[in-house]
Amino acid sequence: xxxxxxxxxxxxxxxxxxxxxxxxxxxxxxxxxxxxxxxxxxxxxxxxxxxxxxxxxxxxxxxxxxxxxxxxxxxxxxxxxxxxxxxxxxxxxxxxxxxxxxxxxxxxxxxxxxxxxxxxxxxxxxxxxxxxxxxxxxxxxxxxxxxxxxxxxxxxxxxxxxxxxxxxxxxxxxxxxxxxxxxxxxxxxxxxxxxxxxxxxxxxxxxxxxxxxxxxxxxxxxxxxxxxxxxxxxxxxxxxxxxxxxxxxxxxxxxxxxxxxxxxxxxxxxxxxxxxxxxxxxxxxxxxxxxxxxxxxxxxxxxxxxxxxxxxxxxxxxxxxxxxxxxxxxxxxxxxxxxxxxxxxxxxxxxxxxxxxxxxxxxxxxxxxxxxxxxxxxxxxxxxxxxxxxxxxxxxxxxxxxxxxxxxxxxxxxxxxxxxxxxxxxxxxxxxxxxxxxxxxxxxxxxxxxxxxxxxxxxxxxxxxxxxxxxxxxxxxxxxxxxxxxxxxxxxxxxxxxxxxxxxxxxxxxxxxxxxxxxxxxxxxxxxxxxxxxxxxxxxxxxxxxxxxxxxxxxxxxxxxxxxxxxxxxxxxxxxxxxxxxxxxxxxxxxxxxxxxxxxxxxxxxxxxxxxxxxxxxxxxxxxxxxxxxxxxxxxxxxxxxxxxxxxxxxxxxx
RNA sequence: GCUGUUGUAGCUCAGGGGUAGAGCACUUCAUUGGUAAUGAAGAGGUCGGGUGUUCAAAUCACCUCAACAGCACCA
Numbered sequence: 001x002x003x004x005x006x007x008x009x010x011x012x013x014x015x016x017x018x019x020x021x022x023x024x025x026x027x028x029x030x031x032x033x034x035x036x037x038x039x040x041x042x043x044x045x046x047x048x049x050x051x052x053x054x055x056x057x058x059x060x061x062x063x064x065x066x067x068x069x070x071x072x073x074x075x076x077x078x079x080x081x082x083x084x085x086x087x088x089x090x091x092x093x094x095x096x097x098x099x100x101x102x103x104x105x106x107x108x109x110x111x112x113x114x115x116x117x118x119x120x121x122x123x124x125x126x127x128x129x130x131x132x133x134x135x136x137x138x139x140x141x142x143x144x145x146x147x148x149x150x151x152x153x154x155x156x157x158x159x160x161x162x163x164x165x166x167x168x169x170x171x172x173x174x175x176x177x178x179x180x181x182x183x184x185x186x187x188x189x190x191x192x193x194x195x196x197x198x199x200x201x202x203x204x205x206x207x208x209x210x211x212x213x214x215x216x217x218x219x220x221x222x223x224x225x226x227x228x229x230x231x232x233x234x235x236x237x238x239x240x241x242x243x244x245x246x247x248x249x250x251x252x253x254x255x256x257x258x259x260x261x262x263x264x265x266x267x268x269x270x271x272x273x274x275x276x277x278x279x280x281x282x283x284x285x286x287x288x289x290x291x292x293x294x295x296x297x298x299x300x301x302x303x304x305x306x307x308x309x310x311x312x313x314x315x316x317x318x319x320x321x322x323x324x325x326x327x328x329x330x331x332x333x334x335x336x337x338x339x340x341x342x343x344x345x346x347x348x349x350x351x352x353x354x355x356x357x358x359x360x361x362x363x364x365x366x367x368x369x370x371x372x373x374x375x376x377x378x379x380x381x382x383x384x385x386x387x388x389x390x391x392x393x394x395x396x397x398x399x400x401x402x403x404x405x406x407x408x409x410x411x412x413x414x415x416x417x418x419x420x421x422x423x424x425x426x427x428x429x430x431x432x433x434x435x436x437x438x439x440x441x442x443x444x445x446x447x448x449x450x451x452x453x454x455x456x457x458x459x460x461x462x463x464x465x466x467x468x469x470x471x472x473x474x475x476x477x478x479x480x481x482x483x484x485x486x487x488x489x490x491x492x493x494x495x496x497x498x499x500x501x502x503x504x505x506x507x508x509x510x511x512x513x514x515x516x517x518x519x520x521x522x523x524x525x526x527x528x529x530x531x532x533x534x535x536x537x538x539x540x541x542x543x544x545x546x547x548x549x550x551x552x553x554x555x556x557x558x559x560x561x562x563x564x565x566x567x568x569x570x571x572x573x574x575x576x577x578x579x580x581x582x583x584x585x586x587x588x589x590x591x592x593x594x595x596x597x598x599x600x601x602x603x604x605x606x607x608x609x610x611x612x613x614x615x616x617x618x619x620x621x622x623x624x625x626x627x628x629x630x631x632x633x634x635x636x637x638x639x640x641x642x643x644x645x646x647x648x649x650x651x652x653x654x655x
Numbered sequence: 656g657c658u659g660u661u662g663u664a665g666c667u668c669a670g671g672g673g674u675a676g677a678g679c680a681c682u683u684c685a686u687u688g689g690u691a692a693u694g695a696a697g698a699g700g701u702c703g704g705g706u707g708u709u710c711a712a713a714u715c716a717c718c719u720c721a722a723c724a725g726c727a728c729c730a
Contacts, residue, residue, distance in 0.1 A: 107725095115659055206725030207658025214727040218658050221725070253666080262703070262721045317730055337730065371656050371728055372721090380729075471730070559687045586687075594691035608689055620690060627690065 006058040008044075018055065025051040025191075028063050038065040040190045041074055048074065050140060050188045066195065067228055073101050074190045078138070079128075079200050079226040080106040082193055085181040086127035087112075087222075096183065097159040097210065097219060104236060105200075105225035109208055111159065116220050121202040124222070128200075135194035136179035140187060148173045148184060159210065160184050199233040200226035243485060248537035249377040255542055255600050257550070258378070266375045266382030268530055273550035276579065277533055280548045282363055284415075284645055285387050285526070291647070292408050294361040294389055299341025301365065305331040310503055311340040320369045338364035339497075339522060342390045343504045346518075351508035356518065357393035357401055363529065364388045378534030385529040391521040392506075395441070398519050402449045402477070402494055405523050409492045410461070412525050413481050415646040416536060417545075420482035422462045425450045426469035433473055434498035442496045446475050473499035483539040491532060495522040542600040543622055547645045549579070549602045553619075556583040556592040558608035565612035569605060569632060576636045578643060597622060603639065 008027065009015045018027065024042035028035050028051070041048050045059040048070060055061075064070050080099035087094050087110055099108030110116075116124075143151070145167060152160040163184065164173065176185045178193050190196075203223045210216040227233040244250075252258050257274030260267075270278060289296060302324070308314040313321065313336060322334040335341065342360045351358070367383045374380050391401050406423075413421060425446055428439045454463045470476055479492030497520040501507075507515040526532035536544070546552055553573060557566045563584050573580045581601075583592050589606055596604050606618045606627065617635045620627040630638070644652070 118660090204724065205659070208726045209657075212727075214657070218726075220658080223725080260722085265721065311730095313730070320728090320730080339730095368729080373656065373658095373726080374728060375722090473730090556690090558689055561687080588686095588688045588693065589690050590688085591692055592690085597691055604690075606690060610689085618690080625690085 006055065008055070008058060008061040011060075011062055021054045023052055023054050024049060024061075024063070027055070027061065031063070035063060035065070038067075039063045040066050040068075040071050040195055041188055043070060048188050050138075051191055052140070053188070066190075066197075071190070072226075072228055074188065075196055075200075075228060076101040076106040076226045078190045078193065079196045079224060080108050081138075081176065081178060081181075081183055081185070081189070082128050082131050082196055083108050083124065083202070083222060083224060084110075084183060085131055085178060086124050088181065089131075090123060090127055095157055095159055098163070105203070105223065107208075107221050107223045109210070109219040109221045111210075111217070111219050116205045116222060118205075121205065121222070125202050128196075128202075129198070131179070132193050132196050132198075134179060135192050137192040138189040139177045140189075141175045141177065142172045143175050145169055145171055145173055148175065152184070196226065197228070199228065199230045200224055201233065201237070239485065243487075243538075246485070246538040246541045247377075248379075248534040251537050251542040251600070252378070254598065255550075257537070260377075265372065266370060266380075268378065268381060268383070274533075276550035277536075277544065277548055278529060280550075280645075281526070281529060281533060281536075284647060285363075285412075287645075287647055288408060288412060289361045289389070292359070292404065294359040296361045296363075297342065297345055298362055299335070299338055299345065299364070302332045302334055303341070305333060307340055307344075308333050311343075311500065312503060313337070313340075317368075322367050322369055334367045335364070336366050336368045338362050338366065338386060338388045339390060339500055339520075340504070343500060343506050343520075346390075346392055347504060347506050351392075351518075353394065353508055353510045353516070356508060357391050357397050359389060359391050361387075361389035378530045378537075381528070381530055384531065386524055387526045387529060387532075389523050391523065392501075392508075392518040393521065394510075394516070395519050398442075398496070398521070399445050399449055401521060402446065403452065405494050405521070406449070406453050406477075409479055409494075409523075409525050410457075413479070413492075417539070418481040418483070419460065421460070422464060422480040422482075422488075423450065423453055424464045424466045424469075424478045424480065426466040426471075426476050426478060428475065429468050429470050429472060431472050432470070438498050439475070442498070443475050446477065446496065450477070471495055471497075473497045481535075483535060484541070485538075487538075489535050491527045491535070492525045493523065493527065496520075497522055544600070544602070546602050546639070546643045549600075551581050551599075551601050552579045552643060553603040553605055553639065554581050554583050554592075554596045554601050555605045555607060556589060556596065558589045558606055560584075560586070561609055562607045562612045565615075566607040569607060569617060569635075572632060572636060573639065576640050578636075578639060593620065605635070 005017050005019050007015050007017050024039070025036060027042065028039040039051060041051055041064045043049070043062040043064055044055065048064065080101070084096050084099055088096065091112060095111040097109040097111065099106060145164060149161055149164045152164065167173065174185055174187050175182050176187060176189055201224060203225055206221050206223070207218045208221040210219055225233065225236060227236060252274065255273060256271050257277065258271055259269045261269065286296065305314060308321070317336065321336050323331060325331050342362065345360060346358065364386045365383065366386055370380060370382050375382070391405070393401050410421065427443050432439070450463050454461055466478070474496035476493055476495035478490050480488050480490045482488050501517050501520050506518060508518055510516045555566050555570045557563050566582060566584060570580050570582045583596070585592070593604055600622060602622045604620045606620065611617055616629050616631050618627045618629050619635060
């Protein structure tokens with residue numbers, strides 16, 4: 001089959017003709033020998049291709065060198081193959097499955113009778129370095145599906161056979177070879193195993209289900225990280241260490257915020273300091289609710305099973321609910337969510353269209369029996385507090401309400417220093433309730449809102465679509481924020497609900513004295529107060545802004561002579577509304593500074609003979625090695641000013 | 656829930672078939688010291704829980720609980 005010539009456009013805009021059969025390597029060599037040496041792949045119309053692959057069509061070409069960001073994907077993928085070869089070389093009866101590239105690295109899942117040990121990882125890494133040193137070229141062969149299947153069957157690679165079975169019969173498959181070893185793989189790959197380089201590290205072993213399905217067999221997964229050079233690897237490992245230092249479970253203990261214990265898996269013991277943060281956050285949210293016209297309510301903790309049957313939760317999530325049977329054989333459930341309770345409040349009495357929208361908020365304490373393996377500090381617990389609210393409105397009010405909620409969510413996040421937000425619209429899933437027309441209408445309104453959110457944000461807010469990821473009762477927005485070290489957390493959500501008002505028979509009376517079903521919108525901003533505090537702890541690395549810090553300042557005396565004045569400083573700051581503690585212990589100032597710094601107290605106020613004499617204070621701020629001197633009055637003014645919550649500051653400044 | 660690992664004083668960790676050890680924290684005493692650990696003395700645990708093997712178990716086996724990592728789950 002003689003292919004005609006084709007033309008390629010280079011990044012600088014020049015266009016050149018090439019003969020059929022020309023490979024990426026040929027093109028690179030045509031430019032310069034050194035470029036050919038450095039190149040690892042080409043990008044044709046934005047898609048990466050093997051260097052050795054004959055180019056099949058015209059398009060925009062870029063030569064990708066090893067230092068290119070796009071080469072990182074190849075390095076990681078190559079590394080996964082090298083890992084698989086190393087494992088099979090060491091333990092030939094291990095079966096291979098798949099080994100994709102993930103954020104920061106790659107993994108490969110193996111089926112092996114014995115689990116891998118940490119020592120095995122070292123052995124494997126050594127073997128990998130040998131394979132990389134061999135620098136065998138990656139070569140691609142195209143096999144028919146049947147040949148490939150027969151081949152892997154003969155090898156006993158049952159997982160590969162299963163993968164091939166899932167591919168259409170008339171499709172050809174790529175087999176990538178590296179030395180003696182080969183694997184079924186879509187590609188592309190770098191030129192040779194040497195392309196992986198040295199900047200990789202096997203990180204951990206863990207179980208993982210075959211094809212991600214918990215009904216399937218569990219495989220042994222080896223995680224690795226790989227980078228273009230040692231410096232990047234070092235940076236990544238450093239970032240991991242930083243993340244570990246910020247771990248809210250560790251800081252929670254060090255800052256005396258909360259604890260967990262065996263008798264209460266997944267439920268939090270909030271200590272005085274932690275509860276101050278919790279209350280600080282709650283009070284902030286309360287003020288924001290007030291500002292946005294919400295009414296706070298409180299629905300019962302325990303309700304009869306019948307109510308949960310009506311809501312549908314009994315059928316769907318019964319195994320995740322805490323239930324109890326009383327002496328007289330009545331079955332109750334601890335609330336896993338607040339919506340049924342709020343619908344009862346809505347239904348109590350006759351509602352007029354004039355009342356709508358009704359915005360009902362609750363800091364609802366809910367309990368869910370989460371799978372034991374899911375629990376993780378404050379981030380995933382069995383008892384938590386939702387900053388929940390339900391907006392009952394008319395269909396016409398839906399758009400405006402979604403936008404108001406969006407406004408509340410975004411300003412809240414920005415008050416905590418989260419500026420990088422993604423809003424995702426999740427649309428109808430396969431399993432769903434409601435009519436197609438209902439979904440059409442709701443989704444089109446939500447899409448409109450989404451577009452407006454993006455348009456109004458000056459490019460600050462990114463939006464995405466999650467097709468099929470909506471709740472069974474309606475489409476939803478998910479708000480994802482990015483913390484100080486670049487990790488994403490989904491917190492807020494706005495969900496339209498078709499099902500619940502109908503299930504409970506909730507209605508209002510419209511202008512024509514007719515019964516109408518209200519539209520119900522569920523929304524949360526923090527999501528779980530517990531989890532949000534966990535995120536805040538890690539985001540701030542324990543360095544809470546002054547308005548949230550449980551202890552805002554410690555007054556530490558340098559000598560006992562300063563105690564009297566020290567007490568005056570404490571009293572003055574307390575009178576000004578500051579959360580202050582005194583440390584008049586018989587210890588050196590160095591010792592006190594160290595202790596309160598470790599406890600992440602934002603301001604240490606040292607008081608010695610000099611300060612007592614002059615009526616001044618010496619303030620050392622957390623994270624600084626220096627201190628500033630000022631009069632007590634100046635200190636009170638600057639600290640109280642800084643301790644004003646951002647919403648109150650906004651209110652004050654706007655009038 | 657699944658796979659693997661771990662569980663010794665408040666914290667971090669050592670030890671390991673013959674009845675527990677360090678550092679920090681704590682208490683007391685001395686020290687009154689100017690911004691990340693002053694010194695000395697003292698007190699503190701029966702080794703996550705249970706059952707078994709053994710003359711003897713924290714140490715071995717089994718069961719169980721919890722935590723950690725990942726997977727699955729997250730209304």
